[in-house]
Amino acid sequence: MFQDDAGASTQLLRKINMGAVLRHALEAETFMATEAMAVTGLTRTTVLGLCDELVDRGWIEEVGDSREAGQYVKGRPARRYRLRNDVGHVVGVDAGQHTVTAVVSDLRGTILARATHALDSQDGAARRTTVRAAVDEALGLAAVHPAGVFLTVIGVPAPVDENGRSPRNNEFWDNMNPDFPTVLADRGETIVDNDANLAALAERARGTHGGSFAALLSGERFGAGLVIDGMLLRGPRGGAGEMRLLNVVEGVGSTEGLGLLGRQWAVDASRAGALPSGSILARIPAEQLSAEAVFNAAADGDITALGIVDRLGERLARIAHVLASLLDVDKVIVAGAVAAALEPVLSKATAVLEDHFEAPVPVLAASTLAADGVVLGALECGLSAVREQPLSFDPRRQARAGEREGRA
Amino acid sequence: MFQDDAGASTQLLRKINMGAVLRHALEAETFMATEAMAVTGLTRTTVLGLCDELVDRGWIEEVGDSREAGQYVKGRPARRYRLRNDVGHVVGVDAGQHTVTAVVSDLRGTILARATHALDSQDGAARRTTVRAAVDEALGLAAVHPAGVFLTVIGVPAPVDENGRSPRNNEFWDNMNPDFPTVLADRGETIVDNDANLAALAERARGTHGGSFAALLSGERFGAGLVIDGMLLRGPRGGAGEMRLLNVVEGVGSTEGLGLLGRQWAVDASRAGALPSGSILARIPAEQLSAEAVFNAAADGDITALGIVDRLGERLARIAHVLASLLDVDKVIVAGAVAAALEPVLSKATAVLEDHFEAPVPVLAASTLAADGVVLGALECGLSAVREQPLSFDPRRQARAGEREGRA
């Protein structure tokens, strides 16, 4: 970043250092000058000066009770500072195919409210109004003024380029990503990204997966968010992580996801009358069969379900192998709604990987974020944007908007 | 980079600005203060002060004749500065399986000398001494003192992690990457990287491919250097771009490269007596057949060669499709020694992509760097490291080493 910043005036220093202190404030529950000195390497005088300015600008506030929460007893009690709760907020949205979920959090990532709206139409205009409604409901529940939103991040089931646009030649994608920013004006900057990418960011934020992994969304169709060396891959058209290549992978042959196939194979068996009389699956009407039901039946030893799970495990193993061998990822994290019940499939796939593929073989894991992966990733995306350049946002916008309304 | 630099003292500013001026000096043939002012946004006073310091430190020198080369006539003639030719040098090495090539350049990227040594042994120790010999020969030809080398970058046919190490469980890789830094001590810092990765960097430096492409090395085995969104992918073990996945891709099934298969299929046809009497290939003894000969024969209309080229084109199309569909690359650049003769294969593959695969389809191109891709990429890798952090290198090391030797 330095090299971009040719021509650094002396005021830039102040900005760098203020950013450093502010970043510490975003992470710490509460902090004293001495801590900030250790983090930034600056003098007490300087740090206190920066804190003064941050208070002026509305980012942090001083909290009086200095020692009671303190880690020390002796000497003059230190002043303590804290990020203001009302500095700004971030909104994360999962604009899925059938459901829209919006979540509001403060800058520390504490979730204040969520709202879920069902979508009956696939039309782009309808999606726009539903997203707006969900966002506004969540903001209302959290009692956050729209002007208090720094960023709104929306996850959509379509490839999205760095400008938030999806390829224009596809009607489905057009409907999934119908220019959300215009309908969310005055709710902060809007970022649109692919749902699998955001799920990957959510996993990355959990910090337990290392720097290189794939987050595999696996409901109806496979889609992956690829994090390599800590970086999320996008591609010029946002197509990185699209799984079209599965069509030409031996033993896979299609992009159909675990959810779809698990359900479909069970339905096929049911309709064909191929379920043994004692089968757990036989008790469920064909039109109510779901992948989760199949996985749970397999966990209970159902023979048909186990057969399906084995086939899915083989399939998943091949997919994981493809990702790991081309991209060297350590781990493939299966996310999406099916993740919770996925254990039998993962065991089978892990066994297949170890028995039939050359080391190093990727670790398979189910996401622990359940169906929230995308919306949490959207939040995380917004939060990390704020953490990277906090000073590019203005904590006073909200206050000014409030004043204006008061006058009106 | 700012956020890493918590605690910026006032001297940091100087360093930022000095780096900016120096970076301009690295690019411009010669420059005046006014230019540097435009580039950096600094005042004349400051720029001249920085130039003074850069002269002191041995980076640049003042050139007297100010106006004769000048773009203007009026006013007081401007002082002119130029990067010193002897500031430092960069060495790039292609430590291939059978040949070692070393190249020496100055900091502007002008190549001063090259040396090529054949390798008869595949033993790691032998490779180390050969690499050292090639480097020293090139340095001798360029009349560059070893202490005048800022960086030596070595490309090897093995995956390499960010610390320059290859996975330990593979004897071949061990021999290909046998701890070069120890044998090149006192020839600057040593960087080891995968050959395909370096070839990709060479292509990136040419600047005509956009931010996302794959450089496909295609001699005996396929290997790729992947550049996505302008970043070179590595992976935790340096395994990104390994093409093991081709084993499970329909219509490909192995990692064998175009060079190997082109030769092998021709040899098979020759030995089986399947070559028509008029065939160009029939005039070449089986043991002298090469992929290049096959491609050239195809260009001349040889029916057997055309058959081979068609099969290879189908294969290449599938490989390009896999890379493009998973990573969204715009372009697949085929590099390596076969690249020059590759046109017939590329035409076929392009046709296959357009006819049988869904858009967007990647552009195929042969590298214009011929067999030099890896060694030029190694150079580029070193040069861009210098360009990024020029001030982390010391132009005076060489002079001091010279003095020491003079005294001794």
Place this chain on the structure above:
DNA sequence: CGTAGTAAATAAAGGAACTAAATTTAGTAC
């Protein structure tokens, strides 16, 4: 209760790095 000890806050002085504005210098054009 008063004194010693401690760690933070504050104040004062100073240095490094940049800008701005006035002045000087080294040329060309006529």
Place this chain on the structure above:
DNA sequence: GTACTAAATTTAGTTCCTTTATTTACTACG
């Protein structure tokens, strides 16, 4: 020789940080 031009140089700030006292607000203990 005079007018003009554009760069160099000089001089006088400004900003931001550090260093070095000095003061303040507490705890501990006799």
